[in-house]
Amino acid sequence: NAGVTQTPKFQVLKTGQSMTLQCAQDMNHEYMSWYRQDPGMGLRLIHYSVGAGITDQGEVPNGYNVSRSTTEDFPLRLLSAAPSQTSVYFCASSYGGANQPQHFGDGTRLSIL
């Protein structure tokens, strides 16, 4: 049982490049979300999805796009990377319901030069 799988684990980009961070879960979870973790800022919600075909913005959505064409996958796209997007990105999933604990992947460490 793989849980939540994020790829890649590390990535270095140049300013202006585009990239997709992959997230897949094998637990048939309805809810999926993306967070970024920055020093002193905790985990900030970027985008989330309550089910396939449904996405919504979180606290810091600017510069990021998402789609949810299947239950299993929730990719995060950076269309034009900026140094301010240097961060550690975490994907999470959970069963439906606001009381459900989320399962997190191990993160993608992204550096933008």
Next chain:
Amino acid sequence: DQQVKQNSPSLSVQEGRISILNCDYTNSMFDYFLWYKKYPAEGPTFLISISSIKDKNEDGRFTVFLNKSAKHLSLHIVPSQPGDSAVYFCAASAETSGTYKYIFGTGTRLKVLA
């Protein structure tokens, strides 16, 4: 505006003593509160949660207390062990119009001294 706040960035506690981690929130619509633990280079893992209709939930060494009138919750770890050294995040969620999201605090780094 930070809806969920953890005002203590770090905390050091002697092994065997009690660790108390605090969390404050501003949105009275939050229905559920969850605590997560995070080790370096790993994703957060769920610890314990509490519904807004309760004021206490206990699971082994971990107890969460909720004071709705003060918009404050706390996580108690008794007794603290060196393996508890990690960053702890509180999170809150509210379900409105069929959708919901989880908002996290900034985290508290706990160090348990042997």
